[in-house]
Amino acid sequence: MTMPSFEGFVLPGGISSNGRLLPDVDGLPFKVASSAGASIIDEQGRSYVDYAMAMGATILGHAHPEVVDAICLAAHRGPMPGFAHSGEEEAAEALTAYTGPLRRATFVNTGSEAVHLACRIARKLTGRPMMVKIGGGFDGWYDEVLFGLSGSLEAAWGGARPVRGKMTLVRYNDLGDVDSLFAERDDIAGVIIEPLLANAGCIEADPVFMQYLVAKARQAGAIIIADEVLAGLRLHPGLSSQRLGWSPDLATMGKAIGSGVPVAALLGTDEAFAPIIKGEVTRAGTYNGNPLVCAAVTATMKLLASSDYDRLHAIGSRLRRTIEEAFGEKGIQVRTSGWDSVFSVWYADHRPHDYAQAMRCLNPEKTHRIHTELRRQGILTMPSPWGRMFVSFAHRDQDISVTKNAFCYVVRQLTDE
Numbered sequence: 001m002t003m004p005s006f007e008g009f010v011l012p013g014g015i016s017s018n019g020r021l022l023p024d025v026d027g028l029p030f031k032v033a034s035s036a037g038a039s040i041i042d043e044q045g046r047s048y049v050d051y052a053m054a055m056g057a058t059i060l061g062h063a064h065p066e067v068v069d070a071i072c073l074a075a076h077r078g079p080m081p082g083f084a085h086s087g088e089e090e091a092a093e094a095l096t097a098y099t100g101p102l103r104r105a106t107f108v109n110t111g112s113e114a115v116h117l118a119c120r121i122a123r124k125l126t127g128r129p130m131m132v133k134i135g136g137g138f139d140g141w142y143d144e145v146l147f148g149l150s151g152s153l154e155a156a157w158g159g160a161r162p163v164r165g166k167m168t169l170v171r172y173n174d175l176g177d178v179d180s181l182f183a184e185r186d187d188i189a190g191v192i193i194e195p196l197l198a199n200a201g202c203i204e205a206d207p208v209f210m211q212y213l214v215a216k217a218r219q220a221g222a223i224i225i226a227d228e229v230l231a232g233l234r235l236h237p238g239l240s241s242q243r244l245g246w247s248p249d250l251a252t253m254g255k256a257i258g259s260g261v262p263v264a265a266l267l268g269t270d271e272a273f274a275p276i277i278k279g280e281v282t283r284a285g286t287y288n289g290n291p292l293v294c295a296a297v298t299a300t301m302k303l304l305a306s307s308d309y310d311r312l313h314a315i316g317s318r319l320r321r322t323i324e325e326a327f328g329e330k331g332i333q334v335r336t337s338g339w340d341s342v343f344s345v346w347y348a349d350h351r352p353h354d355y356a357q358a359m360r361c362l363n364p365e366k367t368h369r370i371h372t373e374l375r376r377q378g379i380l381t382m383p384s385p386w387g388r389m390f391v392s393f394a395h396r397d398q399d400i401s402v403t404k405n406a407f408c409y410v411v412r413q414l415t416d417e
């Protein structure tokens with residue numbers, strides 16, 4: 001998708017992150033006026049049921065009143081004292097309440113920074129240079145990890161394993177490739193693993209693959225980093241990796257932990273945090289753990305501790321079925337992949353099991369067309385063919401019914417042409 005012109009704006013495309021690129025619909029650019037719960041209101045006053053949910057940066061719903069109140073209170077007390085405050089420890093305790101042996105945490109501002117710090121620690125702990133990320137995975141936008149993203153040439157490599165600087169790739173759900181990786185290299189400091197390959201269209205991890213990758217990495221003395229910036233809190237109020245039966249040494253969290261404020265965190269075991277505790281790695285950042293974001297994390301985690309995850313998953317499951325059936329009734333094969341609180345829609349007769357299959361299932365024109373038609377019907381989705389639908393605690397049965405009608409209308413339109 002090319003940048004909309006937004007003539008007269010200082011910001012290229014009228015935005016500060018390309019993740020916000022949306023096509024104009026009926027000649028109108030999309031600008032948000034306000035957001036609350038599962039809804040977004042645009043500057044024309046139109047209301048949308050939102051399934052982009054700030055790209056996963058809230059699971060409670062937009063502008064949860066208790067989180068907003070906590071942020072406002074912290075702002076009134078002084079948003080940035082610059083020195084220690086007890087809200088920081090309180091937020092760390094709340095975030096680690098369900099993360100078992102990962103009982104240490106430190107705050108940063110973005111998921112990218114959390115991944116950056118995790119790589120620094122892994123290298124310090126092992127004295128080795130090389131980091132491994134998943135082909136097709138997204139772990140942030142700083143140079144080192146901006147490599148092997150979905151849609152890139154490297155992610156679909158055929159010959160020698162791609163290496164750039166001190167970063168290389170491994171294939172998701174491919175046991176043979178794990179064997180090859182550890183046979184090829186003895187300098188691996190750490191492996192960054194997403195419990196759900198979210199940015200490549202929510203490819204679900206095969207449990208056997210995950211156990212194998214973790215065991216092989218441990219055997220080779222490498223540090224296991226779960227990148228849970230997106231996946232964290234989606235299955236329960238803790239790490240999704242642990243819910244799925246494996247526990248990392250370090251875990252990055254972000255997005256949903258602060259219900260929309262710029263905060264992320266690195267969590268780890270005592271052993272993995274030793275370089276920080278001993279002052280052997282640099283940990284800096286003017287805004288890290290400021291009172292505003294800590295208040296948001298504490299309020300979010302308190303709310304999640306008593307939230308009904310079974311209901312969240314039931315709503316998501318109903319939405320997935322609804323979408324598959326809306327297309328199925330008109331003879332169009334559609335599958336969804338991922339978890340009930342975050343999943344992708346594939347215009348194909350199967351859900352992809354690995355990145356190569358995902359590439360073959362991709363249908364950018366159809367995704368774009370359906371995004372546009374749904375927007376006309378008051379439903380907001382990500383327009384990228386690798387995009388995801390996020391379901392939050394704010395989504396109600398009524399939202400799913402409205403969404404069902406919208407999908408049925410769009411499918412009728414497509415098939416009547």
Ligand SMILES: Cc1ncc(COP(=O)(O)O)c(C=O)c1O
Pocket residue numbers: 055109110111112113115138139140141194198199227228229230231254255264
């Ligand atoms: C899995 C994953 N890791 C890291 C990041 C980077 O987080 P941020 O955008 O907060 O830098 C993202 C962002 O989408 C992500 O999905």
